Amino acid sequence: MIKVRNMTVAYSGQPIFTNLSIAFEPGKITGIIGPNGAGKSTMIKGILGLIHKQSGDVTLHSKPVAKQLKNVAYVEQRAALDLTFPINVFDTVLTGTYPNLGLFKIPSEKDKSAARQALADVNLSEFSQRQIGELSGGQLQRVFVARAIVQEADVIILDEPFVGIDMKSEAEIMSILKRWQMAGKTIIVVHHDLNKVTKYFDDLVIINRGIVAAGKTADVFTKENITTAFSGDLSTILFSDKEPEHA
Amino acid sequence: MRSIGLFIDGLMQYNFLQTALITSILVGIMSGIIGSFIILRGMSLMGDAISHAVLPGVAVAYMLGINILLGASLFGILAALLIGLVTLKSKLKNDTAIGIVFSAFFALGFILISLAESATNLHHILFGNVLAVSDNDLITTAIVLAIVLIFVVVFYKELLITSFDNTFAQAYGLKTQLMHYALMLVLTLVTVTALQTVGIILIVAMLITPAATAYLLTNRLSHMMIVAAIFSVVSSVIGLYMSYTFNWASGPAIVLTAAVFFSLAFLFSPKQGIIFKKKIN
Ligand SMILES: Nc1ncnc2c1ncn2[C@@H]1O[C@H](COP(=O)(O)OP(=O)(O)OP(=O)(O)O)[C@@H](O)[C@H]1O
Ligand SMILES: [Mg+2]
Numbered sequence: 441m442i443k444v445r446n447m448t449v450a451y452s453g454q455p456i457f458t459n460l461s462i463a464f465e466p467g468k469i470t471g472i473i474g475p476n477g478a479g480k481s482t483m484i485k486g487i488l489g490l491i492h493k494q495s496g497d498v499t500l501h502s503k504p505v506a507k508q509l510k511n512v513a514y515v516e517q518r519a520a521l522d523l524t525f526p527i528n529v530f531d532t533v534l535t536g537t538y539p540n541l542g543l544f545k546i547p548s549e550k551d552k553s554a555a556r557q558a559l560a561d562v563n564l565s566e567f568s569q570r571q572i573g574e575l576s577g578g579q580l581q582r583v584f585v586a587r588a589i590v591q592e593a594d595v596i597i598l599d600e601p602f603v604g605i606d607m608k609s610e611a612e613i614m615s616i617l618k619r620w621q622m623a624g625k626t627i628i629v630v631h632h633d634l635n636k637v638t639k640y641f642d643d644l645v646i647i648n649r650g651i652v653a654a655g656k657t658a659d660v661f662t663k664e665n666i667t668t669a670f671s672g673d674l675s676t677i678l679f680s681d682k683e684p685e686h687a
Numbered sequence: 688m689r690s691i692g693l694f695i696d697g698l699m700q701y702n703f704l705q706t707a708l709i710t711s712i713l714v715g716i717m718s719g720i721i722g723s724f725i726i727l728r729g730m731s732l733m734g735d736a737i738s739h740a741v742l743p744g745v746a747v748a749y750m751l752g753i754n755i756l757l758g759a760s761l762f763g764i765l766a767a768l769l770i771g772l773v774t775l776k777s778k779l780k781n782d783t784a785i786g787i788v789f790s791a792f793f794a795l796g797f798i799l800i801s802l803a804e805s806a807t808n809l810h811h812i813l814f815g816n817v818l819a820v821s822d823n824d825l826i827t828t829a830i831v832l833a834i835v836l837i838f839v840v841v842f843y844k845e846l847l848i849t850s851f852d853n854t855f856a857q858a859y860g861l862k863t864q865l866m867h868y869a870l871m872l873v874l875t876l877v878t879v880t881a882l883q884t885v886g887i888i889l890i891v892a893m894l895i896t897p898a899a900t901a902y903l904l905t906n907r908l909s910h911m912m913i914v915a916a917i918f919s920v921v922s923s924v925i926g927l928y929m930s931y932t933f934n935w936a937s938g939p940a941i942v943l944t945a946a947v948f949f950s951l952a953f954l955f956s957p958k959q960g961i962i963f964k965k966k967i968n
Binding site for chain 2: 488490506507509510512514516519520521522525526527528531532535538539541543544545546571587591
């Protein structure tokens with residue numbers, strides 16, 4: 441379980457959220473939704489210690505997460521990596537094994553077959569030898585998912601993993617997430633397509649510069665909460681049917 | 688081609704020429720390898736800055752009679768830290784911070800060297816004089832090469848991932864800042880040794896030109912480092928030959944040779960050469 445307690449993050453003095461507390465449970469896929477600029481990515485970066493926190497602590501299995509970061513796989517919203525770097529798709533996926541390799545160690549045959557399997561899982565086997573800069577946006581996104589697969593972490597955090605991905609690949613990635621869920625991993629997914637929320641997520645966190653609501657998706661994904669976090673117009677469209685599931 | 692024969696005769700006869708050749712080769716290998724990381728990390732300007740910033744260290748080392756590597760490393764790392772500090776604590780962009788720090792260090796070094804003029808030769812420090820390398824310098828160079836090779840072998844994964852995807856490295860808990868400063872320290876050592884062959888002003892060319900040439904011709908980091916080292920060594924040896932034959936300063940001779948190789952790769956590289964691209968279009 442990941443526990444965030446009293447986390448405050450500010451950019452140049454302007455707080456994005458103050459004293460935010462939340463827990464993410466293992467064996468669940470938790471969705472995070474909220475309008476643009478709500479602080480979703482900021483919250484995740486705060487959890488991972490990628491940005492400075494004014495206050496708060498984050499624990500995984502009751503110990504500070506900062507000491508177990510290799511046990512957390514993270515796929516950024518917009519990867520800031522160097523697409524002109526001399527590296528191919530396979531070797532990029534293989535870097536997912538680095539967190540668990542010590543100094544001096546290079547990826548073993550077992551690591552390599554894990555990377556091959558992960559590429560097959562995201563349907564990119566044929567692109568294995570392609571330069572990383574020669575992929576489409578959606579293919580690239582799948583490479584990062586493959587890299588998260590080989591990291592074999594207990595916690596997987598994906599920030600908008602489905603942006604620019606076709607429906608078939610999205611379904612395949614979802615089935616990988618389900619597999620992880622079965623294995624008892626903690627999965628956190630920032631998502632923007634509200635139509636899929638009830639289908640994809642066990643738990644849901646709605647954010648707008650702080651937590652608007654959190655809990656089981658069925659309890660949290662309500663007209664009131666969406667109105668608070670987004671707008672009345674949007675919730676009117678989303679909840680025009682009686683059942684939110686069919687929205 | 689008589690001059691090549693003379694060069695080879697010279698090599699057989701003169702100890703100083705042998706020392707120069709070996710030094711050129713060792714410096715070529717290390718600058719090609721470290722240069723690959725410098726250009727992949729978009730730090731060409733930083734490479735230039737560090738190489739200029741060691742000048743006061745060189746001067747102080749001469750004055751106090753301490754090891755030149757020690758003096759230079761001190762100032763090289765100091766400059767890297769100051770650049771980091773100014774970038775972090777002000778709104779200025781990194782390149783501005785680099786410009787301010789390295790020019791100040793260079794200016795200080797210039798004045799200090801002038802004060803110590805009797806002991807040394809500014810012109811040689813600035814432009815290199817590989818023909819005057821002593822056996823002691825050669826040993827130092829060999830030690831630095833060993834350090835570079837060990838560093839790159841031990842930290843290959845870490846160097847790769849911090850150059851390629853720094854956020855990923857940070858997210859899994861790698862000490863990316865430490866990696867940066869370790870690389871800066873090694874860069875400083877390379878700078879001090881390369882100072883003998885090409886001189887302070889042109890070290891940046893040794894770091895980036897062969898690496899850039901290799902970048903155009905390869906698509907794996909390990910291959911790029913090897914090819915960069917080869918171009919760097921070949922340029923150094925050809926440059927040394929020209930320096931010996933025509934009595935040119937070794938630095939400019941080596942750097943021009945490296946630039947010729949780059950131009951050829953730029954024009955004809957099968958992957959990215961502009962001639963080849965034209966044909967396809
Ligand atoms: N590095 C930064 N410096 C200053 N402000 C920032 C920075 N990054 C984000 N912000 C601001 O913080 C707020 C929250 O940003 P964040 O990226 O967390 O939003 P988000 O919920 O992920 O939005 P999106 O749906 O667009 O991804 C925004 O108003 C943004 O402008
Ligand atoms: Mg975001």
